[in-house]
Structures are given as C-alpha cells and as structure tokens.
Amino acid sequence: MNDELVERIEANPKYHELVSKRNRLGIQLGAFVLLMFYAFILVIAFNKELLATKIGDNMTTIAFPIALAILVISFLTTLVYVKKANNEFEDLTNEIKNDVKDLL
Amino acid sequence: MFKILALLFITALTAFAAGDATFEATKRELNIPAIIMFLIFIVGTLGITYWAANKTKSASDFYTAGGGISGFQNGLAIAGDYMSAAAFLGVSGLIYLKGYDGVIYAVSFLVGWPVILFFMAEKLRNLGKFTFADIAAYRLGQKEIRTLAAFGSLSVVVLYLIAQMVGAGKLIQVLFGMEYEYAVFMVGALMIIYVTFGGMLATTWVQIIKACLLLSGVSFMAVMVLYHFNFSFESLAVTAVENHTLGEAILSPGGFISDPISAISLGMALMLGTAGLPHVLMRFFTVGNAKEARKSVVYATGFIAYFWIIITIVGFGAIAFLNSAEGAQYFTEGKLFGGNNMASVHLSHMLGGNAFLGFISAVAFATILAVVSGLTLAGASAISHDIYANVINPEASDEKIVKISKLTVIVVGIVGVTLGIAFESQNIAYMVGLAFGIAASANFPILFLSIYWRGLTTKGAFIGGFIGLITAVTLVILGPNVWVQILGNKEAIFPYAHPALFSVTVAFIGIWLFSKMDSSPRAKQERELFRAQNVRANTGIGAAGAVDH
Numbered sequence: 001m002n003d004e005l006v007e008r009i010e011a012n013p014k015y016h017e018l019v020s021k022r023n024r025l026g027i028q029l030g031a032f033v034l035l036m037f038y039a040f041i042l043v044i045a046f047n048k049e050l051l052a053t054k055i056g057d058n059m060t061t062i063a064f065p066i067a068l069a070i071l072v073i074s075f076l077t078t079l080v081y082v083k084k085a086n087n088e089f090e091d092l093t094n095e096i097k098n099d100v101k102d103l104l
Numbered sequence: 105m106f107k108i109l110a111l112l113f114i115t116a117l118t119a120f121a122a123g124d125a126t127f128e129a130t131k132r133e134l135n136i137p138a139i140i141m142f143l144i145f146i147v148g149t150l151g152i153t154y155w156a157a158n159k160t161k162s163a164s165d166f167y168t169a170g171g172g173i174s175g176f177q178n179g180l181a182i183a184g185d186y187m188s189a190a191a192f193l194g195v196s197g198l199i200y201l202k203g204y205d206g207v208i209y210a211v212s213f214l215v216g217w218p219v220i221l222f223f224m225a226e227k228l229r230n231l232g233k234f235t236f237a238d239i240a241a242y243r244l245g246q247k248e249i250r251t252l253a254a255f256g257s258l259s260v261v262v263l264y265l266i267a268q269m270v271g272a273g274k275l276i277q278v279l280f281g282m283e284y285e286y287a288v289f290m291v292g293a294l295m296i297i298y299v300t301f302g303g304m305l306a307t308t309w310v311q312i313i314k315a316c317l318l319l320s321g322v323s324f325m326a327v328m329v330l331y332h333f334n335f336s337f338e339s340l341a342v343t344a345v346e347n348h349t350l351g352e353a354i355l356s357p358g359g360f361i362s363d364p365i366s367a368i369s370l371g372m373a374l375m376l377g378t379a380g381l382p383h384v385l386m387r388f389f390t391v392g393n394a395k396e397a398r399k400s401v402v403y404a405t406g407f408i409a410y411f412w413i414i415i416t417i418v419g420f421g422a423i424a425f426l427n428s429a430e431g432a433q434y435f436t437e438g439k440l441f442g443g444n445n446m447a448s449v450h451l452s453h454m455l456g457g458n459a460f461l462g463f464i465s466a467v468a469f470a471t472i473l474a475v476v477s478g479l480t481l482a483g484a485s486a487i488s489h490d491i492y493a494n495v496i497n498p499e500a501s502d503e504k505i506v507k508i509s510k511l512t513v514i515v516v517g518i519v520g521v522t523l524g525i526a527f528e529s530q531n532i533a534y535m536v537g538l539a540f541g542i543a544a545s546a547n548f549p550i551l552f553l554s555i556y557w558r559g560l561t562t563k564g565a566f567i568g569g570f571i572g573l574i575t576a577v578t579l580v581i582l583g584p585n586v587w588v589q590i591l592g593n594k595e596a597i598f599p600y601a602h603p604a605l606f607s608v609t610v611a612f613i614g615i616w617l618f619s620k621m622d623s624s625p626r627a628k629q630e631r632e633l634f635r636a637q638n639v640r641a642n643t644g645i646g647a648a649g650a651v652d653h
Contacts (some may be wrong), residue, residue, distance in 0.1 A: 085398055
C-alpha cells in the first residue's frame with residue numbers, strides 16, 4: 001500500500017463515513033451485549049434470590065427464560081450487525097475501492 | 105500414507121483387543137456399535153485427508169486451505185472448535201452435578217462471540233495472512249513480536265492440548281475399555297496424519313463433520329428427553345428436582361459465583377480469551393474476504409447458542425433419568441461410572457440403547473480428534489510460520505516452509521502424546537482456565553491494540569505482552585487451583601481462581617506505559633505506519649488473498 005493510495009483514501013469522505021458508521025454500530029451493539037451479560041452476572045453475585053423467583057405456579061424459575069434470552073439476543077445482535085455490514089458497509093467499501101481503481 | 109494407515113489399524117485392533125483383556129477390571133462390555141461407528145468415522149476422515157492432501161501444495165493451502173472455505177463452512181468449523189469434549193461432556197456433567205450453575209457457565213461461553221464479530225473478525229481477515237502474529241507484526245518489529253506471539257500461542261496450545269489429551273485418554277478408557285496409553289497414542293497418530301497430509305483443508309472438514317455429528321446427536325438426545333416429558337420443560341424440571349439431592353436449588357444460581365470480583369474475572373477470561381485463542385483466530389484466514397469472515401461468526405454464534413440450549417436440556421434430562429430407579433445400573437458405589445462427565449454418555453444409553461450409546465461415544469471421540477487437530481495446526485504454524493519463516497529463515501522457499509510445517513506438526517503431536525501420558529494422574533482442571541487466562545492477558549491485548557491504537561510500539565507490545573503472560577501464569581499458580589489443590593498449601597496467596605481481571609489490566613497498562621515511554625526513531629516510524637495499516641484494516645485493500653472487485 002503506497003502513500004498516494006493511503007492519502008487518496010483518507011481524503012475520501014466515504015471512507016470516514018464507513019469508519020465512523022461501523023465503529024458506532026459496533027460500539028453500540030457491543031456495549032449492549034456487555035451490559036446485558038454483566039447485569040446477569042452482577043444479579044447472580046449480589047441478589048441470587050431474585051433469579052430463584054418461580055414463574056407463576058410452576059417449579060421452573062425465571063432464571064431459565066433469562067438465560068435463554070441472553071443466548072438468543074446475543075445471536076440476534078450478530079445478525080443485526082452482519083446484515084448492515086454485508087450490505088451498507090460492503091457497498092461503501094466497494095465505492096471507495098472504485099474511487100481509487102486507477103491506483104490498485 | 106497407506107503404510108501408516110495399515111499400521112494404525114493394526115495398533116487400533118491390538119488396542120481394542122487389549123481393552124478386551126481389561127474388560128473384567130473395568131466391568132464394561134466391549135461396545136461393538138461404538139467401535140463400528142468410530143471406524144466408519146476414521147475411514148471417512150482419512151478419505152477426506154487423502155482428497156485434501158492432493159489439494160494441499162503451498163504454504164497458503166497448508167495454513168488456510170487457500171482461503172477457499174465459505175462463511176457457512178467456517179462458521180461450523182469455528183463452532184466445532186468451540187464445542188470441545190470439555191464443552192460437551194464437561195458442561196452437561198456440570199449441569200448434572202449442580203443444575204443451573206452449569207447453565208451460567210454455558211451463557212458466559214457465548215457472549216464473547218458477538219464482541220469478536222463487532223471488533224475483530226473483519227479486521228483479522230483484512231490484516232492477517234496465516235497467524236494472528238501477522239497482524240501484530242504488520243508494522244512492528246518482526247523478531248520481537250513473532251517471538252512473543254509464538255510464545256503466547258504455544259503456551260495456550262500446549263495447555264489446551266494436555267487437557268484434551270488427558271480427557272481423551274480417560275474418556276476412551278471408559279467408553280471403549282481401551283488402555284489409557286493406547287488411547288492417547290491413537291489420538292496422537294490420527295491427528296498427525298490429518299494435519300501433516302491434509303493441512304487446514306482436512307482439519308476444517310474433520311471439524312465440520314464432527315460438528316454436524318455432535319449437533320445431531322445432542323439434538324436427538326434433547327428431543328428424546330423432551331418427548332418423554334410431553335415436550336414440557338416444567339415436567340422435566342419437576343422430575344429433576346425430585347431426583348436431585350439439592351432439590352429446588354438446582355433451578356437457580358448456587359455457589360458457582362460467590363463474589364462479584366470472581367464473576368467479572370471469569371466473564372472477562374471467557375470473553376477476551378476466546379478472542380485470543382490461536383486455533384480459533386487462524387480460522388478467520390481461511391475465508392475469502394471480510395464479508396465471509398463476518399458471516400462465519402454469525403453462523404458460529406447461532407450454532408453455539410443452539411448447542412448450549414440443547415445441552416441444558418440434556419443436563420437436566422440426565423438428572424431426571426440417571427437418578428431414577430432404572431438409572432441405578434450406571435452407578436458403582438454411589439458414584440456415576442466414569443465420573444460426572446459421563447452423564448450424557450450414560451443418558452444416551454438409557455434413551456437409545458447400545459446403538460445410540462455407540463453413536464454418542466464415537467461422536468465424543470471424534471470431537472476430541474477434531475479439536476486436537478486444530479490445536480496442533482495452530483501450534484505448528486506458530487513455530488514454522490512465525491519463528492522459522494519470519495525470524496530464522498525469511499528467504500525460505502514455499503516448498504521448504506511446507507516441509508518444515510509438516511515436521512513441526514509431527515513434533516507438536518509427539519509432545520502432545522508425551523505430555524498426555526505424563527499428566528495422566530495429575531489434576532488438570534486448571535489448565536483450560538489458564539489457557540484462556542493467557543489468551544486473554546497476552547494474545548488479546550497485543551492483537552487488539554495493534555489494530556486500534558496508533559501509539560503501540562514494538563517495545564511496549566513486547567514488554568507489556570510478557571508482563572501479561574507472566575502475571576496470568578503467576579496468579580494461577582498462587583491461586584486456589586494450584587497453590588491449594590495441587591501444592592497442598594492451606595490458603596491461597598491470590599484468592600481468585602480466574603485472574604483475568606487483574607492480568608488483563610496489568611497487560612494493557614504495561615503495553616500502554618512502555619509504548620508511551622518509547623521515543624526511539626523506530627517507534628516514531630511504527631506510529632507513522634499505522635495510517636496505512638488502518639486503511640487496509642477498514643477497507644481490505646491489499647489484504648492477503650483478497651478477491652478484487
């Protein structure tokens with residue numbers, strides 16, 4: 001990768017759009033997953049009894065749907081990210097590549 | 105290759121025959137369906153190895169299957185790497201023993217994946233070539249960074265390999281009634297054949313096949329358990345509570361996480377450690393581009409999440425079924441035959457008789473084989489690609505590198521077998537934890553900062569990385585798992601079993617501090633090189649083996 005190529009790409013507003021959009025989405029989703037997971041861990045550490053609450057008249061506790069929800073939601077966040085990244089971000093990347101085609 | 109095959113079959117037969125001799129001692133019938141299914145798996149995977157061997161010519165073929173793996177295939181392979189025997193037998197056994205505490209473990213093992221996708225996956229693909237050290241060494245000093253990365257990789261690989269080998273030996277001993285040493289030797293021989301002849305292509309396909317077998321086998325078990333309870337989790341929970349000595353306590357968190365510091369520390373080790381496991385990281389170089397790299401994480405996360413859901417059902421099913429009157433046949437002197445980790449194996453016998461027991465046993469064996477093959481390849485690439493091809497002999501031809509790689513695979517394999525036999529009767533419970541600790545404290549900080557922090561210098565990465573590595577190892581030795589349980593001291597000097605919270609922090613501070621203090625001309629140049637690296641990381645322009653649009 002030569003200096004001219006780097007400078008041309010860095011001067012391209014689409015490049016900054018790509019980087020900031022992708023970073024923002026990654027940080028938002030990442031923070032969401034981390035908050036969800038650590039909230040779960042901290043409840044276990046500080047207030048175990050809360051998770052021992054039974055669902056209605058059932059023997060099953062709310063701890064099970066919560067664990068299931070964390071697994072499913074973690075998966076869904078990856079789906080959200082990749083849907084955006086593989087369409088919008090990928091298009092932007094291709095446009096950037098197209099703009100510097102003469103140097104590639 | 106056929107000579108080796110013939111030799112292996114003879115060894116296998118002798119080993120099974122030897123197992124027959126110990127039949128009285130272990131009170132275990134020779135499991136014919138298991139042996140047949142296992143032989144089918146071996147023949148099938150060796151067929152794939154033969155096919156892959158013809159396609160594996162260059163170093164790129166050997167390490168990354170020429171970058172020709174699709175996102176879906178890679179997702180299955182990553183999930184396969186993660187669904188080791190420890191995950192399958194260990195976590196279902198933990199749920200069988202403690203109930204919900206095992207579920208917490210399972211959940212903690214998943215959340216690292218979304219984070220890897222958001223911050224690492226595509227950058228890894230855009231910057232790397234064969235190993236994660238390629239990324240860290242992109243703009244930093246080859247010699248220092250490669251040495252450190254190889255050190256980190258090999259520590260993780262060896263610890264993981266010992267844990268898997270010892271687990272394999274014991275498992276096969278129980279399942280097939282085979283002698284421990286034979287079992288470890290056989291696993292070692294097979295993995296050396298897969299990896300030396302078939303390289304990454306064979307390793308990936310062995311992993312994919314095993315992932316499919318494991319997912320379908322455990323799914324079948326979960327469905328059978330639920331079928332028995334008319335597909336009501338509540339009925340399953342009621343029976344499990346009745347049959348477990350802990351009673352209702354199995355349905356909520358127990359003593360697994362007692363204080364917030366250990367909880368956060370364990371979560372950190374599992375999350376950041378996953379992003380520093382060399383055998384998982386190298387999978388991101390086997391796909392064609394960043395798009396496929398992202399897709400592979402989505403598939404992997406989906407498969408792993410699904411796996412934990414069905415493992416939870418299987419674990420509670422094991423409580424409900426094995427702790428009943430009919431389950432008594434699986435106990436000797438009040439203990440589950442072969443230990444709690446055998447819970448799901450015995451459950452398979454109760455649910456589907458000898459044939460299904462055979463299938464699950466073969467799957468467990470296949471799981472170990474596939475995971476150790478991936479580990480061996482990762483270990484070999486750290487030596488042959490990072491150390492040999494980049495530090496010792498940068499002028500080496502492609503042919504020579506492949507040759508050295510194959511030699512290192514054999515060496516790593518022999519080391520694995522030797523250590524597996526040496527650690528037979530040792531307490532190895534801390535090893536996987538330590539592997540994750542080192543991955544999180546040495547590999548991850550360097551990798552992460554080299555991608556995101558302009559100010560990182562060779563000196564900072566080298567000193568800080570080693571500080572992280574040494575801190576992780578020292579704290580584990582001074583902690584309860586080694587200091588108390590192995591060395592027999594009364595009280596641990598360091599009170600927490602998982603040191604990640606401390607060792608990761610120390611590593612990041614160390615790297616930051618020594619990078620900041622580095623005002624050499626070389627450091628200045630390294631910071632300037634970040635611009636070009638960042639453009640490549642973000643766009644994939646100039647990435648190794650990338651498909652140009």
